[in-house]
Amino acid sequence: MTATPAGKPATKKPAKKKDLMSRIPAGFVRAVLRGHSSLGLAFAALIYLVCLSGSIAVFAHEFQRWESATAPQVTAVTPDAVQTAFEGAIARSGPGVEHVYITLPSADFPRLLLYVDADKDRQFLADAGGQIAPGGEAAWTEFITRLHINLHLPRTWGGFLVGLIGVALLSSLISGILAHPRIFRDAFHLRLGGSKRLQEADFHNRLGVWALPFHILISLTGAFLGLTTIIVGVLGMAMFNGDVNKVYALFIPAPPVDDPRPAPVLDLRPMFAKLPDHGGRIEYVFTEHPTEMGGAALFNVKHPNRLAGTDSYAFRRDATIYNEKPAAANNLGEDILASSGTLHFGWFGGGIVKIVYFALGLGLTYLAASGVNIWLARRRDKGRPAPGWERAWAATVWGQPAGFAAAAIASLALASTPAAIAAWLAVSLAFLLAAIRLPAAALSRVGRLATGALILAAAATHLALRGGIGAADSMAWIVNAALVAGGLFLLLWRRGSATAAARPEPATAPA
Template sequence: MSKTSGKTPQRSWAPSPAFVRAVLNGHGALGLAFAAVFYLICLTGTLSVFVDEFRRWENPGAPRMEQVSPDAVQQAFTAALDQAGPGVEHAFIHMPNSSEPMLRITTDAAGKDREWYADADGHLAGEAHQGWTEFLTRLHINLQLPRVWGRVLVGLAGVAMLSLLISGILAHPRVFRDAFHLRLGGSRRLQEADIHNRISVWGLPFHFLISLTGAVLGLSTIIVAALGLAVFQGDTQKVYDLFVVPEPVEDARAAPPLDLRPMFAEVARRSPQGHVGFIRIEHPTERGGGARFDVETAPELLTNVDVYAFDRANRLYYEKPAAKTNLGEQILGALAPLHFGWYGGAIVKIAYGLLGLGLTYLAVGGVYIWLARRRDKGRPAPVWERVWTAIVWGQPAALAMAALGALAAPGMAALPLGLWAGVSLAMLAAATSLAPARLALTGRVATGLTMLASALIHGGLSGVTDPVAAIADLTIGLAGLALAATLFKAFPQGAPKEQPLKAASTGGGNR
């Protein structure tokens, strides 16, 4: 008589091959989606370094000046209030500076913003156009999503970038020793990997700085919420009050427009070497109105702004010189200039632009290296190769089309977003039928032709008088011509030949 254990045998459950494939596809889709977000943030961030230049490009006929008198500012401010109509809650005056030598006045009435440029005598010279500039910066800062959620997502991308930098260094112990070692002309995957690692090392301080400041700026809402919960029993407003200039005492009774001229005089007395860069005006036609002056003092410092706030009676009720700010305030004030390169002038901006292009290349090349490794191991992902190539070259084409739309119809604020989304979806749709080489070529040529059209239309129709706008036209036109010319380089005999997917998958996206 045989003995048994008395236990009922249990059937082990194993996922079916179809289930495993579905999970892997979902995992790949999630990874590719985050890589696309990362790439978009890097690309738009590189362009956002030149936001002042883009604003001048969109307004090439705006009056230029190096300085402006308080009387002219007051006249322009009053004229802008008249144009905006009743109910103006806030007004913002951007004073001329070296990056943007123009006087710009913005009003906020019933949630609607309007903006004008003025000449040196205080006469309004027309409404400002910045549809492309606003679209670009919002796409970078919050991905055109609701502000809080978009900023958090961008902040998480900064955290991910930090993690990738640290893990990449730890995973490649020879990366510093081989900083100038490139294996060119052999295996395409090894060549791309070497270029990827070299750019990572050469730009490591910049990459670390950008990812850290981006993470802090993007996650500031969560940081404030955590501080409010830990220190002020959940009252986040008390956290903001530590850093934000208090508003004047509220009094909604009607009053004449605020007179800024006595405030200018007091600011000049307190900061004789300073330069008024920005003025924020609260409730300009109410008795509870007031104005905050940001005065730039020491140009060699990142946190160089003295803040003075006045009420309607010209009483200085708040003062914070830059020299008296604490370490936390200095760090907060330096985050945005450090992240975007808005310090040090044109040389720093150009350096940020080149390093930003390198970081964008890392975002692109990392995915291509992963796809090449899969292919070398006998597990190719042709669908993801086509999708990634469509994303890589679809975004430059979509951004170029958004800029052209903003230039052609400056009054249609939603047009750049619509064009960007339409071109992005069209490139993804093309990935269902075109191989990576064709997708890359289509994206390059579309980007180049659109940029070339933008430069020619802008330079021919706008009557460019601003030298920065002229330089922008030249740069955009030459870059567009170079991209469009790849059509002739790809098909020198005039008869396009489809390349095999295996050979073309890494080449088209990284050029």
């Protein structure tokens, strides 16, 4: 104790107990922060592209209904109708059909859809009687989903690259938490109205914490789905002397013995009759070699209220079951594997879950964009500006949504996925070329206005070419209304004020 001027003993206040994160050594924090910045910068553009396309791909069924608004709506089908559609799609595809993938109607996708050798882009819609109907083109939905899954590269290499992006995103999330020891304690601390950089840094850090479980789930499942080929290859080498088919056979039924002799089109009707009735809904039918003696069919039966609740039944040509896998018999690992895709895309729980996934996905996209913005602003504040990188990043951030909207217009007008890819690449390149002359602020403003105008043009193109006011599917109107609202928002949005942007930043404020 010490004496006060009045002679009274002074009580020494106990030191505040530090939390665990505050005990991390400063040198370690600086090293992790450098690693976090380097990793984010190295993968920034790809992370941004995959996150933005994935946020939109959550609504793949809704956009597919939007594109096929003039096609017949089908809520239920009979086995006879499925067989008629099956035979009709094969007849229109010519000889040499290897696979036909049939999607049966559901509440969120009231269509009878058939993919014939999907890698050749042959898709058909049928009415309730099984007759092939026009209006089944969904080129833009194919464009956006394939961009997210494999970046329109060869599937093996593209999927592997997307898996690596998932690993990089997960690593950035973890390093971001470790690099900011106060991030949880300051979870609701926002410095608004002052420095633009500090404000964006706070939003970046707070959003990273608030939605951290979602961010980890998306990056982890994305990495797993993208790296499946590598994982299977490693397991094949470790367990089966390099035979990856034996690894796949642990999870999916192997096809029957190959017999290439010509045969009539596979008859699915007796297979429908032999499916056990466990209260599920037939979701998919996947057929192999349907015009050969070795033909087979795999039926997936979805059970409600279970993420991994899908039974599978594999039939030979003579309608005998050679493999049966009920979901109730799954172990924990099989349930995790079966639910990873559903969890990644938010395809469970209906429209509310999709909207939540879309909003959180846009938040993850913002994390990727704002991280680079913060790094660029920090360089500028330290007297080492990088105007070239600022322009290039502004072109990337706005060139992608503008390119997606241009791809939608091309898809609606030409019903062609290659046309959508060409439009997207052309707009992306145009923004990068504009970055040679336009400053970043002007490029961002032009990009926002161009994106808003192109989104409105996509809605107008749909009204003109895909049903207009007579569209049979109400989902077309919902999507068009959302597009109009989004386009007008971008055209009318004014970010902040010139006064706020011009306020000086405290020299000692941490980033």
